[in-house]
Amino acid sequence: MRVFTVVAAVFAVVAFVFAVFSGFIWYSAASSSESSYAATRDDALRSGQVGITNFLTLDYKKVDEDLQRWLSSSTGDLRAEIDKDKDSRKKQLVDAKSVTTSKVLDAAITELDDRAGSASMIAVVESTVTPAEGQKVTKINRYLTKLTRTEDGWKLSQLGPLRAGV
16 A cells, blocks of 8 residues: 555656646747747738738729729738729729639748848749630749738738749
8 A cells, every 4th residue: 555655646746747847848839939930920921821812813893892902912012003003903904804713722931030020922823714705714823922011910012923943
C-alpha cells in the first residue's frame, strides 16, 4: 500500500510539472512577436485574396457595383488610376458584354514589412469568362500584388499579371 502512495505522489508531481511547463510554453508562443507577425501575414493574405477576387470578378450588368468594389479594395496609385479612368473603364466593361467570375486557387505572401505596412503577394487565379453570346472560357493566371495597410485594413496598391519564369 505504501508503494502505491509513493507512486501516486510521484505521478501527481510529474503531472503538475508537465501542466506548468505546458502552460508556460503556450503563453510564450501566444504572446510572442512571431505569432503577431504571423497574424499580420495571415490578415494581409486574406485581404489580398479578397481584393484580387474583387478586381477579377466582373459583370457587365453590374458595372457600377464592380467599380465601387474595385475602389473599396484599392489604395494609392491603383485607386487613383481607377477613379480617374472610371468612365472609360465602365464603357469598356459594358461593351465587352461578358461576365467574369474568378477565384483564388492559391496565394502566398512573398514579402511583408509589418512596420512599413507593406506586403507583396503572388496568387494563382482561375477566371471563367462567359460572353453574352458564345462559349465560356476558363483560364488560370498568376498575379503579383502589392498590398498597403490602411486605416481600413490591407488594400491592393498594385495588381498585375506575373510573367512565366519570374
